[in-house]
Amino acid sequence: MKIKNICCIGAGYVGGPTMAVIAQKNPEIKVTVVDIDENRINSWNSEDLTKLPIFEPGLDKVIKESRGRNLFFSNEIKKNIEESEMIFISVNTPTKTYGEGKGMASDLTFVELSARKIAEVAKSDKIVVEKSTLPVKTAQAIKNILDETSSGLKFEVLSNPEFLAEGTAMRDLEVPDRVLIGGEQTDSGHDAINALVKIYSAWVPQKNIITTNLWSSELSKLTANAFLAQRISSINSLSELCEHTGADVDEVALAIGMDSRIGKKFLKSSVGFGGSCFQKDILNLVYISKSLGLEMVADYWHQVILLNNHQRERFAKNILKTLYNTVSGKKIAFLGWSFKKDTNDTRESAAIYVADMLLSEFANLDVYDPKVTENQIYKDLKYLKSRSEKENKDLLKVQNDPYKTCKDAHAIAILTEWDEFIELDWKKIYKDMKKPAFVFDGRNLLNKDELDKIGFKYRGIGKL
Ligand code: NAD
Numbered sequence: 001m002k003i004k005n006i007c008c009i010g011a012g013y014v015g016g017p018t019m020a021v022i023a024q025k026n027p028e029i030k031v032t033v034v035d036i037d038e039n040r041i042n043s044w045n046s047e048d049l050t051k052l053p054i055f056e057p058g059l060d061k062v063i064k065e066s067r068g069r070n071l072f073f074s075n076e077i078k079k080n081i082e083e084s085e086m087i088f089i090s091v092n093t094p095t096k097t098y099g100e101g102k103g104m105a106s107d108l109t110f111v112e113l114s115a116r117k118i119a120e121v122a123k124s125d126k127i128v129v130e131k132s133t134l135p136v137k138t139a140q141a142i143k144n145i146l147d148e149t150s151s152g153l154k155f156e157v158l159s160n161p162e163f164l165a166e167g168t169a170m171r172d173l174e175v176p177d178r179v180l181i182g183g184e185q186t187d188s189g190h191d192a193i194n195a196l197v198k199i200y201s202a203w204v205p206q207k208n209i210i211t212t213n214l215w216s217s218e219l220s221k222l223t224a225n226a227f228l229a230q231r232i233s234s235i236n237s238l239s240e241l242c243e244h245t246g247a248d249v250d251e252v253a254l255a256i257g258m259d260s261r262i263g264k265k266f267l268k269s270s271v272g273f274g275g276s277c278f279q280k281d282i283l284n285l286v287y288i289s290k291s292l293g294l295e296m297v298a299d300y301w302h303q304v305i306l307l308n309n310h311q312r313e314r315f316a317k318n319i320l321k322t323l324y325n326t327v328s329g330k331k332i333a334f335l336g337w338s339f340k341k342d343t344n345d346t347r348e349s350a351a352i353y354v355a356d357m358l359l360s361e362f363a364n365l366d367v368y369d370p371k372v373t374e375n376q377i378y379k380d381l382k383y384l385k386s387r388s389e390k391e392n393k394d395l396l397k398v399q400n401d402p403y404k405t406c407k408d409a410h411a412i413a414i415l416t417e418w419d420e421f422i423e424l425d426w427k428k429i430y431k432d433m434k435k436p437a438f439v440f441d442g443r444n445l446l447n448k449d450e451l452d453k454i455g456f457k458y459r460g461i462g463k464l
């Protein structure tokens with residue numbers, strides 16, 4: 001099948017950047033990203049490229065190059081599905097908050113709605129591509145819906161999980177370690193796989209494009225995230241041991257990471273991993289394992305999450321304990337709110353949970369993040385339902401200047417590793433703080449010796 005038109009359902013952190021790069025590299029294919037969220041589509045179409053709905057370094061340049069040429073953002077879902085030969089499903093698949101599998105399983109409502117919409121409006125055969133991260137065997141459900149609810153058309157379902165990380169998404173898309181495409185092992189399945197391989201071949205070397213069966217592809221995505229998160233929980237577990245023994249977790253990470261069998265990536269100890277996917281995908285893996293009666297497998301992976309929760313809690317408790325067991329009425333400055341640097345995404349950010357614990361102790365928090373809006377910060381806290389919106393607003397203020405944030409604070413907590421925090425005038429900050437002036441560095445971002453020399457009481461993760 002020759003692909004002339006692609007439609008992507010879901011204009012989020014994955015749909016937007018992924019399709020922007022596909023369009024950039026395949027100027028002869030028309031790529032349209034559709035979404036039910038009108039505001040999001042309007043933002044994607046914004047003339048002012050600083051107003052794109054997501055902040056991702058380098059994204060504006062690619063959008064500028066392709067938008068209006070062969071890349072389009074639209075609310076016309078039906079029309080674009082109908083006109084396209086290949087349809088990507090890139091909708092959100094959050095953890096279920098209700099019913100069977102609550103708090104564990106992935107909520108596939110949006111995926112099912114997308115499949116039903118495709119079946120409803122399609123007038124010709126289609127290749128449907130799972131771009132969202134999905135439980136293994138979802139392709140079967142999608143295929144059933146398509147086959148049972150359309151009027152005799154032929155659908156091929158492919159799994160093409162996305163491995164980009166936020167903050168480095170453009171580079172990850174430009175030079176991916178691998179592109180993974182799973183499909184049915186039939187003649188028509190192979191044809192569909194080849195059609196997608198051709199699109200990626202426009203810029204990805206053949207050796208980096210892997211093709212597998214559907215289930216290997218679906219399961220590999222969950223596995224990749226589980227392995228990455230597991231490394232962080234492993235090093236974070238050691239950070240606690242370091243704090244009790246005098247070992248330094250960054251030195252340990254360096255020493256073990258130089259063993260080429262271990263490797264140095266994803267060994268940075270922190271206040272805990274966040275982001276929309278690690279927790280969600282591991283919980284999903286745990287749920288699938290439990291559903292199959294594989295309790296040992298489920299328990300093994302669940303521990304990665306429990307350790308991460310423990311790390312966030314430990315960080316908050318350490319602040320409380322160090323500030324003489326009370327933070328009530330004390331000002332604590334939060335530097336950073338996003339779940340990592342170079343993104344405005346706050347989903348599952350450790351900052352939210354640390355803030356919540358300190359607010360429950362009646363601390364006064366002032367928060368500064370270079371990219372996260374005030375509205376988003378209050379929304380994140382509201383979602384936890386720990387206290388009323390008014391109480392959150394009374395206790396937590398959002399600032400747009402880091403110096404004002406830290407002025408008169410009893411302690412500073414660094415929650416995100418934004419580069420600009422390294423460059424701050426730490427002498428000035430020290431002068432304006434209450435003494436003793438504590439810094440709790442949840443990212444081991446700053447230089448302990450320099451801060452101690454200024455007079456700060458510096459506490460990193462996994463070091464004395
Ligand atoms: P997102 O929430 O940013 O975007 C999803 C979009 O889908 C939203 O704009 C929503 O309005 C839209 N949507 C939902 N239902 C729809 C429907 N029926 N019709 C049209 N639009 C609909 O989510 P995301 O971060 O882009 O993640 C999407 C998927 O990709 C998830 O499965 C996630 O696990 C996976 N993933 C995410 C990342 C990441 O870095 N964020 C990386 C790899 C994989």
Ligand code: UGA
Binds near residue numbers: 228340
């Ligand atoms: C992660 C994966 O890296 C991507 O491959 C995957 O596609 C994506 O999830 C997804 O499926 O959504 P992302 O969550 O965007 O990407 O960012 P990461 O760089 O993986 O960071 C996740 C969290 O772990 C962040 O909070 C980060 O600060 C933390 N982290 C990361 C550490 O604490 N230590 C590390 O060494 C690395």
